[in-house]
C-alpha cells in the first residue's frame with residue numbers, strides 16, 4: 001500500500017503579533033516554499049496498535065508508547081483518535097520531515113501537527129475537514145504555548161492569507177497586488193511561550209499602557225488590510241516600521257532583530273519589522289522587486305543566518 005502523505009506550509013505574521021493574543025486583529029500569510037510533511041505507511045505485519053514515529057530532522061525515532069504524553073506528535077495522534085472516536089489504531093509508521101525553521105516564528109510545530117492530523121485521518125479512512133484540523137492543531141499548540149491566539153493553526157490549516165481576530169470566524173484576505181517580502185533569520189531560537197508570558201506579566205503590571213500599545217497595533221492591522229486589499233503594497237512599509245517600534249515598546253524585540261530591521265531599511269526596504277514571538281527568530285522586510293537581492297545580501301552581511309524571499313499573492317495573481 002502506498003504511503004498516505006500530507007503537507008502543510010510555514011507561515012509568517014505580517015502585522016499584529018502579540019496584540020492578537022488580546023483580541024486585536026492580525027494578518028498572517030502562508031509560506032509555501034517551506035513545508036512540513038507527514039507520510040503514513042501501514043505495517044500489516046506488525047500487531048495492531050504498534051505505531052512508530054520517525055522524524056529524522058529532530059532525531060526522533062521511537063514508538064508512540066515510549067513517547068511522553070505531552071509530546072506534540074503524540075497529542076496530534078491522540079487528537080485524531082478522539083475526534084474520530086477510534087479506540088484502537090492499526091499498526092503504522094509515520095515519517096515526519098520539515099523544511100520550516102524551528103523556533104523561528106514560522107509555525108513549524110503547527111505545520112507538523114496539521115500534516116500529521118490530515119495524513120492520519122485520511123489513512124484511517126475519515127479525512128477531517130479543515131475546521132476540525134485547525135481545532136486539533138490549536139489543542140496541541142495550547143500544551144506548549146499556553147495561551148495561543150489561534151492565528152498559527154488557522155493560517156497553516158487553511159493555507160490562505162488571513163485577517164485573524166481571536167474567536168471570530170476566519171476572514172481570508174484578498175491580496176490585490178503581490179507583496180514581496182525578504183525574511184531574515186537571526187538564528188536565535190526563542191520560545192514564543194516565554195515571550196507571550198512576559199508580555200502578559202507586563203500587561204498585568206501596566207494595563208493602561210499595554211492596552212494603548214495593542215490598540216495602536218490594531219489600527220495598523222486594520223489599515224494594512226485596506227491597503228493590501230486595494231492593491232498599494234508599497235504603502236505597507238511605514239506601517240511595518242510603526243508596528244516594529246510598538247513591538248520594541250511591548251518588549252519583544254532584541255538587539256539582533258533591531259539591527260537586521262535597520263540594515264534592511266538602509267539597503268532599500270520600504271519597511272521592516274520583527275515577525276512572530278520576537279526576541280529571536282525572524283524579521284521581515286517589504287522590498288520593491290528590484291532591490292530584493294540587495295536587501296537579501298545586506299541582511300546576510302548583517303548577520304542573518306538564513307535569508308529567503310517570499311512573494312505573497314492569491315492563487316489567481
Ligand code: PMV
Nearest residue numbers: 017018105148149192276277
Ligand atoms: O512565534 P510565532 O510565529 O508562533 O508567533 C506567535 C504569535 C504571537 O502573537 C506572539 C502569539 C500567538 O499565539 O498569536
